[in-house]
Amino acid sequence: MAGTDFDTQIKQLDATLRSIENVLDLDGMRGEIADLQEQVGAPDLWDDQANAQRVTGRLSVLQAELERTTGLRQRLDDLGVLVELAQEESDADTLAEAEADLRRIHKAIEALEVRTLLSGEYDSREALISVRSGAGGVDAADFAEMLMRMYVRWAERHKYPTEVYDTSYAEEAGIKSATFAVKAPYAYGTLSVESGTHRLVRISPFDNQGRRQTSFAAIEVVPVLEQTDEIDIPEDEIKVDVYRSSGPGGQSVNTTDSAVRLTHIPTGIVVSCQNEKSQLQNKATAMVILKAKLLAVRKAEERATLDELRGDVAASWGDQMRNYVLHPYQMVKDLRTEYETGNTSAVFDGEIDDFIEAGIRWRRSHETATAAS
Incomplete structure (x- = not known):
């Protein structure tokens, strides 16, 4: 894969991921996680079991979603650095490894993009x-x-x-x-x-x-x-x-x-x-x-x-x-x-x-x- 292909595809994935991050509102997500963690720490949380299950369940979902999104961002950023170094040194093996990782990241971002389409009233349920x-x-x-x-x-x-x-x-x-x-x-x-x-x-x-x-x-x-x-x-x-x-x-x-x-x-x-x-x-x-x-x-x-x-x-x-x-x-x-x-x-x-x-x-x-x- 030529360097221009890497550059173009990484830029496209970066734009898609930024759009996803905006839709998910990561700052708002972090704020809600902090609020839920405070509720989980309350000694009387389990006095109301239904509410406790709702709070802990919501916290688990948000933490997993934030980790998934920030993890993808880190992987994409790391890939850009890896490709740049490999191209400078004409390292074919590393470029081949980067190409495989690019495909995996592309698939993961596509899946996350589909997740942002699930915004119905009950879509988040089991x-x-x-x-x-x-x-x-x-x-x-x-x-x-x-x-x-x-x-x-x-x-x-x-x-x-x-x-x-x-x-x-x-x-x-x-x-x-x-x-x-x-x-x-x-x-x-x-x-x-x-x-x-x-x-x-x-x-x-x-x-x-x-x-x-x-x-x-x-x-x-x-x-x-x-x-x-x-x-x-x-x-x-x-x-x-x-x-x-x-x-x-x-x-x-x-x-x-x-x-x-x-x-x-x-x-x-x-x-x-x-x-x-x-x-x-x-x-x-x-x-x-x-x-x-x-x-x-x-x-x-x-x-x-x-x-x-x-x-x-x-x-x-x-x-x-x-x-x-x-x-x-x-x-x-x-x-x-x-x-x-x-x-x-x-x-x-x-x-x-x-x-x-x-x-x-x-x-x-x-x-x-x-x-x-």
């Missing part, structure tokens, strides 16, 4: 993901399990904790549905672009005649709520059922009726939880999931009202949004962003960051265009 098999029989159930694994692997790649709350196994293979949490800041804002209908085309491993099968699965992503969120559900609107937890093939994995199913009568929304041994714990977790889904319904209704006021009749989001084709060729393609890759095995192994980044950028441009219309 995420609850529901996977549900659709049309396609046993292939759809198998596809739903493949998608669940894809998102869990994505979280593992980023070292984000996950917790499975409920899994309903299909009789032959795969799952009918599952609900799990990704416990990381901005997990909701990041993964919300994955909501919608996913379509798989392949030679069915369950068809003894080896025919091609098309199957569908639905992904729903909602934010995890905090105690300060106002979602009140009257007791007479909820039907509570208890049952025994079950595993693949219908086998019982619990000898007591500890699993809980909640049905919200007005909307028909059903949620289940069976990961805890205690019925009370499962009920509490199921209530958290139910409230999150009701919040999503409320927000969808608000958006629908705004769309009606704008005269927007095109349902451009949340319908079939991605195709996974394994036969007669290998391709995963997002129908909204047009982003695609032929490395299908990597996608199913959790390498979906490029799809997510393209989705976030697409959503922001779509929202901007809609607001301007």
